[in-house]
Amino acid sequence: MKNTLLKLATGIVLGSALTACVNTAQTSNNAALRSTGDMGVIIERATGQVQIVNHTNKDVLAEIDGLGDLSHASIVYSRDQRYAYVFGRDGGLTKVDILKDKIDNRVIQSGNSIGGAISQDGKLVAVSNYTPGGVKVFNADTLELVATIDATELVGKPKNKDGSSVRSKVVGLVDAPNHRFIFSLFDSHEIWIADFSGHDKGEEMKLTKFTDIGYFPYDALMSPDGRYYIAGLFGEDGMAMLDLWHLDKGVTRILKDYGKGDKKLPVYKMPHLEGWAMAGDYAFMPAVGQHKVLVVNTKTWQQVAEIPAHSQPIFVMAQPDNRQIWVNFAYPDNNTIQVFNTQTFELVKTLTPGPAVLHMEFTPRGEHVWMSVRDSNEVHVYDTQTQELLKTMPSKSPSGIFFTNRAHHIGL
């Protein structure tokens, strides 16, 4: 169609007014042909770029520059799926327009940040920061600052250079129903809830704090219905769980043996909790520092089985149909993926996509899975049923892959 327009233009028009006119039509036509349901964004961490992709045609639509330091970057989407909010490690919050292939807005909101979330109504974007420790909340349309939530001051720590107190780093920030954000304070061992449900009516944000939740929460996840917030603990074994339907019960401890324990192997990397697969009554979790996937009953929060695996798992992810889990591994064994059956726990297949398989993303109804193979500068697409490689695409040091159906999920 592009070609048709070009031919038409070339054939008929020589005057500059008409050329401009045809250009307008061209740009707009390209945009008009794009719907957002089968799109996604891939982080190219080394170059501060992102790729905008289409997962029906398995192709790259555009590449956007200028997003800063994208190590460990993550993304949430506006509720219409048009904008990807990219949370960079350097405190950059970049709003990318995936219909127009350009940066819509960008702010440097802190010195060092780690992830973010978008409110249920799509009006607020929150970012969790290491430096200065806390959460900043922005108007999703304009990126204007709406609220600053300072984390707890660390008493006894040397002051910052500017004389201010050092505050706890904030991690594991997720959205929860009714326009709330939940997050963990790494250094002060807390979980906080910031409730913005009255924001539309001009009411103040309400903060609820749970203290002494366990040493050094380092990451967290939310159950898909937005009920359970579960934080992993770096400083001790076990996990901290908050039932958002029963806040009066406070934070409880689950899985008391989960963690580094008396580890026999060095822990190369703490696993990502967002990768937890919940399938039926089971959660499939990466063991810390051991070559195992743990199977946990989500009613009792007791471990019921363990699955021997290739190496130390990082992400353990369930297909949307829950029939298989896909597991990647820590360095130096990170060239491998294993697929397990969620009913029999049997190994279905071992794949070796290439050096440094960092992330996986399933298509919304689960027929394919995309993988970033960082050190071969490739993104691979596999059929989940047959585990066949369907396509390889070039990408510069790809890390996170995020499809737009995330816009419609709670707690991502």
Add this chain to the structure above:
Amino acid sequence: MKNTLLKLATGIVLGSALTACVNTAQTSNNAALRSTGDMGVIIERATGQVQIVNHTNKDVLAEIDGLGDLSHASIVYSRDQRYAYVFGRDGGLTKVDILKDKIDNRVIQSGNSIGGAISQDGKLVAVSNYTPGGVKVFNADTLELVATIDATELVGKPKNKDGSSVRSKVVGLVDAPNHRFIFSLFDSHEIWIADFSGHDKGEEMKLTKFTDIGYFPYDALMSPDGRYYIAGLFGEDGMAMLDLWHLDKGVTRILKDYGKGDKKLPVYKMPHLEGWAMAGDYAFMPAVGQHKVLVVNTKTWQQVAEIPAHSQPIFVMAQPDNRQIWVNFAYPDNNTIQVFNTQTFELVKTLTPGPAVLHMEFTPRGEHVWMSVRDSNEVHVYDTQTQELLKTMPSKSPSGIFFTNRAHHIGL
């Protein structure tokens, strides 16, 4: 695009090139500003029209004519969310382009049809037909016929006027993982699976038939992970369940008392099974002909409680966060909605939106619910947390409301 090009061409030929140019840019810009994540389609059953809506702004973007008989019409979406496939009662299958606000294609594929589904890869659209009884499968791009699956001939029935045998009506058609369609044969008491997983490689469709599944399956649902297919039975109590992970076990019977039983009240309308709410370990089901919502344990498939309700429930729908169920009712009590807590089973609120509340649809992350109030020609939007009415929009005899996030769900 066709129109744009025509306008451009016409404009240039007539010498009013710049006028054409401005029109082109305008049209295209409007389209370019539309992403599909927060859109939906509402059936206007009496006029053969649909409204295209946006659920962020709560407004109607367009109205499309010429879709035929839309009583009991339903919709599925293409995997990119751009096209709504509308299944009309008159056998019409209409593909509506919600970016361009127009009918992209339309075929009359049977004499009388009831619902349809789209395959996991988005390439096939299937329609279940009453007359002639069976399923037709179409190429989702072109609406070309790919396969006709004739239902079982009804031995002993008088022939059709054209001399052909009468075949069973087909109901409860859903998609399942790995490019399969599952459906029930009302008159011949069967459940069939049509497997199109080899379609891309030119392989034949494979049909698996389960017979004697119970008398007169009239509707069915699929669990959200695509595992359990459950059909309601019009001719006897109980339901028929097929575990797609264990086809060797065949169809089993669950909930042996579910149905009309020794009913004390006339059954005004058999409830819709697609409306079943599954929240945690419970399914909340409309009782047949009784003023109750049934609470069933989905592990044991035993009824564990019943909730007294305003009248005979039709749809029982869970909020995406599972905290509340919303229930509408059969004629003549269909001006009312009740909201119940899924933990305590307590009545939260009774609303009376107006005459004939036919359908409800939650926004993807559940902050709002839209309702069609047919006989006041209105669509209402409520806040799920406060149950406050937020907006009323005009709509001509609205029935089904379908948001585009359905594109990403299994079994809808």
